[in-house]
Amino acid sequence: MSKQLFPLVMADVALFCLDEEQRLRLLVTQRALAPAQGNWALPGGLLKPSQDSSMEDTARRVLREKVGLDAVPLEQVRVFSGDRRDERGWSLSVLYLALLPKDQVPAVAMHKTDAVAWIDPNSPDVELAFDHASMVQAALQALRAKVRDRKLPLHLLSPLFTLTELQRACEAVLDTTMDKAAFRRRLKEREGIDFEAVEGEEKRGRQRPAQCYRATQEFYF
Structure with missing residues (x-):
């Protein structure tokens, strides 16, 4: 056998x-x-x-x-x-x-x-x-x-993030640099669906304060 x-x-x-x-x-x-x-x-x-x-x-x-x-x-x-x-x-x-x-x-x-x-x-x-x-x-x-495919790797970011931080996350994943203006235009298609602005929340650094965002409840990667 x-x-x-x-x-x-x-x-x-x-x-x-x-x-x-x-x-x-x-x-x-x-x-x-x-x-x-x-x-x-x-x-x-x-x-x-x-x-x-x-x-x-x-x-x-x-x-x-x-x-x-x-x-x-x-x-x-x-x-x-x-x-x-x-x-x-x-x-x-x-x-x-x-x-x-x-x-x-x-x-x-x-x-x-x-x-x-x-x-x-x-x-x-x-x-x-x-x-x-x-x-x-x-x-x-x-x-x-x-x-x-225009999905956003928000799970890599803290609960509150800036658009610059989001761009850097996408660049890290793709191992390339991205044009800021083109990236922001792309984000406009996803804002309100995947992420939303948090009123009154900003991050301060060397530049002017940056608006903070968070994932929406509907976000799915």
Whole structure:
């Protein structure tokens, strides 16, 4: 009788933020256990049918257990599968995309994790385990496609933000610079739908005070 094959089923999360210099960064963890012990990888883990009612539940549990994050907006990107992804056997993983402001990501090394780090997703300075380099590229492509399709990455920003901060977030995602006037014209199409001005709220800096905005209740990335 041939041996029945039961694939490993897991979830991995590509979580992005902006650093203090408004550069796009990706959260990675250093694995404490085999396989790939000591290597860097996306936060991820195996499905636990006794605890998880869905693959999204698996992703959320993994973020809580490994890096102490909860209530993170998630979006499914795609499924990765194959017989050579993991030395433990045939496996499939559902990849999720997440965006958060940096000040809302108090990520720390927890269960089965030796350390956490923020890396440049465009040119990682660490080698990622398994096929996670391909996952990062898939997540980046999905994120950029949304922004090119005129979606706004408001989850990367603080609850109150300026239009300049929003432009910098879009530029960080697309890894390019954008014309200010053209960008403001584009925003006019979304104002009132995705974001709205907050009366009486301004941010002060070296220039004149800038109007603050916030996401509307109808906003969806």
